[in-house]
Amino acid sequence: MGKILAARLARLVATLFAVSLLTFLLVEQLPGDPVTALLPPEALHDLETMERIRTELRLDDPALVRYGRWVTDALQGDLGKSYITDQRVADAIRDRIPVTMELALLATVIAAVLAIPIGAFSAYREGGRFDRVMSVFTTASLSIPAFVAAIFFIWLFTLKFNWLPSTGWNRITDKGLLANLKTAILPASALALAPLAINARLIRADMIGTLKEDYILSARAKGLRSRYILMRHALRPSSLTAITIFGLQFGALIGGTVVIETIFALPGLGTRLISGIYQRDVTMIQGITLFVATVYVVVNLLVDLLYLLLDPRIRRQ
Amino acid sequence: MSESKDITGSPDAKSKGNGRLSAVKEMPFFVKCALFWLVFIVSAAIYTRLDRLFGQALPLQDPFYQGFLFGGASPVEGPSLDHLLGTDILSRDNLSRLLHGAWVSLAVAITVVSFGIVFGGLLGAFVGYARGRWETLVMGIMDVVLAFPPLVLLLALVAIYKVRSLPVIALVFGVLGIPTYVRIARANTLGVASREFVQAAEAIGTKRIWILFREIIPNILPSLFAYALINAGFVIVIEGTLSYLGLSVQIPEPTWGNMINEGRRDIRRTILPIFWPGLFLTLTVVSLNMLGDWFQQRVAIRSSAL
Numbered sequence: 001m002g003k004i005l006a007a008r009l010a011r012l013v014a015t016l017f018a019v020s021l022l023t024f025l026l027v028e029q030l031p032g033d034p035v036t037a038l039l040p041p042e043a044l045h046d047l048e049t050m051e052r053i054r055t056e057l058r059l060d061d062p063a064l065v066r067y068g069r070w071v072t073d074a075l076q077g078d079l080g081k082s083y084i085t086d087q088r089v090a091d092a093i094r095d096r097i098p099v100t101m102e103l104a105l106l107a108t109v110i111a112a113v114l115a116i117p118i119g120a121f122s123a124y125r126e127g128g129r130f131d132r133v134m135s136v137f138t139t140a141s142l143s144i145p146a147f148v149a150a151i152f153f154i155w156l157f158t159l160k161f162n163w164l165p166s167t168g169w170n171r172i173t174d175k176g177l178l179a180n181l182k183t184a185i186l187p188a189s190a191l192a193l194a195p196l197a198i199n200a201r202l203i204r205a206d207m208i209g210t211l212k213e214d215y216i217l218s219a220r221a222k223g224l225r226s227r228y229i230l231m232r233h234a235l236r237p238s239s240l241t242a243i244t245i246f247g248l249q250f251g252a253l254i255g256g257t258v259v260i261e262t263i264f265a266l267p268g269l270g271t272r273l274i275s276g277i278y279q280r281d282v283t284m285i286q287g288i289t290l291f292v293a294t295v296y297v298v299v300n301l302l303v304d305l306l307y308l309l310l311d312p313r314i315r316r317q
Numbered sequence: 318m319s320e321s322k323d324i325t326g327s328p329d330a331k332s333k334g335n336g337r338l339s340a341v342k343e344m345p346f347f348v349k350c351a352l353f354w355l356v357f358i359v360s361a362a363i364y365t366r367l368d369r370l371f372g373q374a375l376p377l378q379d380p381f382y383q384g385f386l387f388g389g390a391s392p393v394e395g396p397s398l399d400h401l402l403g404t405d406i407l408s409r410d411n412l413s414r415l416l417h418g419a420w421v422s423l424a425v426a427i428t429v430v431s432f433g434i435v436f437g438g439l440l441g442a443f444v445g446y447a448r449g450r451w452e453t454l455v456m457g458i459m460d461v462v463l464a465f466p467p468l469v470l471l472l473a474l475v476a477i478y479k480v481r482s483l484p485v486i487a488l489v490f491g492v493l494g495i496p497t498y499v500r501i502a503r504a505n506t507l508g509v510a511s512r513e514f515v516q517a518a519e520a521i522g523t524k525r526i527w528i529l530f531r532e533i534i535p536n537i538l539p540s541l542f543a544y545a546l547i548n549a550g551f552v553i554v555i556e557g558t559l560s561y562l563g564l565s566v567q568i569p570e571p572t573w574g575n576m577i578n579e580g581r582r583d584i585r586r587t588i589l590p591i592f593w594p595g596l597f598l599t600l601t602v603v604s605l606n607m608l609g610d611w612f613q614q615r616v617a618i619r620s621s622a623l
Contacts, residue, residue, distance in 0.1 A: 030478070148557075151577065258469065282477060289465075
């Protein structure tokens with residue numbers, strides 16, 4: 001176990017190093033004077049400011065030195081400052097990460113909670129009516145692009161029925177859980193559609209295999225009730241695969257919330273990234289990209305380790 | 318899926334027919350529909366290109382003609398004989414814009430798939446068969462690219478480098494799509510390389526490069542194709558998303574994504590200008606997914622019989 005852990009950690013450090021290098025090069029490779037890329041267009045006549053920023057950022061140093069400084073700063077939680085909005089990138093991330101995290105978490109939970117019964121009952125009555133209906137449903141929900149689903153939800157639940165708000169965000173700390181869920185449920189549902197379908201399919205396939213095992217037959221022979229067998233005997237071994245997938249999806253969703261946040265105008269990281277893109281705020285784009293990729297890599301590693309921890313067969317090796 | 322049943326039920330039906338037509342015949346009904354839709358979309362894309370080539374001489378409305386400026390139509394009309402799917406908020410013909418928009422989605426998807434199969438497939442097969450230091454290096458590089466959430470890296474690239482033209486966008490998508498194909502090609506190569514026919518070829522002293530091209534690559538291609546179909550759907554969604562954000566091919570050139578974005582401004586009045594491109598996007602992705610699933614099952618059956 002210790003050996004595996006050390007190997008994984010070494011790999012994590014190597015990956016993160018490469019990720020940071022790539023993110024740095026993304027901006028470094030920009031053609032032309034880097035100062036012109038950092039500043040808003042109207043500041044470009046101001047030669048004095050440009051010179052000040054050049055010395056402030058020590059842009060005349062060799063690229064390798066600047067990369068070293070950038071990474072050291074990043075490790076200490078300093079991702080630089082936006083020259084467009086005058087905001088520190090790390091502050092922007094800290095302000096906005098709760099919304100993104102909650103959306104990703106809520107979407108993962110929705111996808112998991114709905115997928116388990118759908119997958120389990122589809123497998124239990126393989127080829128039956130429920131299975132066939134769900135197969136159509138999962139194909140559809142896998143294929144509808146999240147942003148199309150989001151806009152359709154807004155049209156249906158806000159404009160037609162007027163049940164839920166289409167924009168804005170209530171913080172849990174300000175308005176309580178219920179008001180918060182009211183603003184979070186539509187975006188989270190739109191996000192959950194694709195992972196829901198993937199989960200349901202995987203759980204179904206996994207359980208069809210499990211249900212053919214001998215110990216299920218012997219449980220049946222003992223006269224145990226079907227529901228009990230399904231939940232206790234069949235779902236348990238399948239839950240390992242499921243947990244791994246849920247974790248990986250959570251990591252992917254942190255990147256996936258970008259568009260959904262924009263559509264619902266939520267104060268999350270994705271909205272900040274997009275507004276940074278529209279303003280061509282290079283420091284902000286670079287910082288958020290590095291942050292999201294880091295979270296993604298770390299979450300994936302944690303899921304890997306969790307899998308090791310849960311499965312005694314792998315742990316013993 | 319329920320369709321899987323009649324495929325697995327009659328494995329001998331496949332061996333009877335030869336050629337591609339018999340494969341179409343034994344498709345389940347829904348997969349046939351999917352294929353039909355994809356053929357329709359591809360023809361639409363080609364037709365609209367020809368239409369532009371001939372200076373809009375073919376029978377189809379002009380996708381840029383604004384009826385309320387020059388007469389002939391008003392904004393957000395419902396479906397009529399002149400405009401089969403109605404008009405958008407600038408009173409342009411929806412149907413024509415949808416068909417013209419198919420080109421961007423397809424061009425990007427086809428670029429990604431061919432880059433993936435040609436470069437990714439070759440690279441993956443090569444390192445999977447050669448093993449050793451090259452394998453470690455190449456897979457390490459691929460892992461770094463895959464360490465980014467796909468949309469975020471694309472957004473950063475497109476935003477920082479101000480990429481807005483179709484060829485460059487297709488190129489960026491194509492290059493970023495390669496790593497997954499390398500992974501799949503390598504994983505399959507590892508499996509194929511341990512099979513008897515490869516060992517036999519090695520035993521009689523066939524050159525390794527010959528084995529790579531004659532024994533290994535033909536055997537990993539089916540699983541690459543199966544992935545390519547599903548991947549094409551994914552790419553079309555990502556391109557649609559970028560288009561929706563206004564970061565892909567620019568208006569007035571129609572793409573399904575930017576049509577949805579333009580339609581959003583009038584969502585209170587009507588959903589139709591959003592509904593059509595949304596439907597086209599979804600149907601195309603559904604079709605690719607269904608065809609991909611079906612193909613994957615066939616590949617799985619065939620390789621288990623190998």
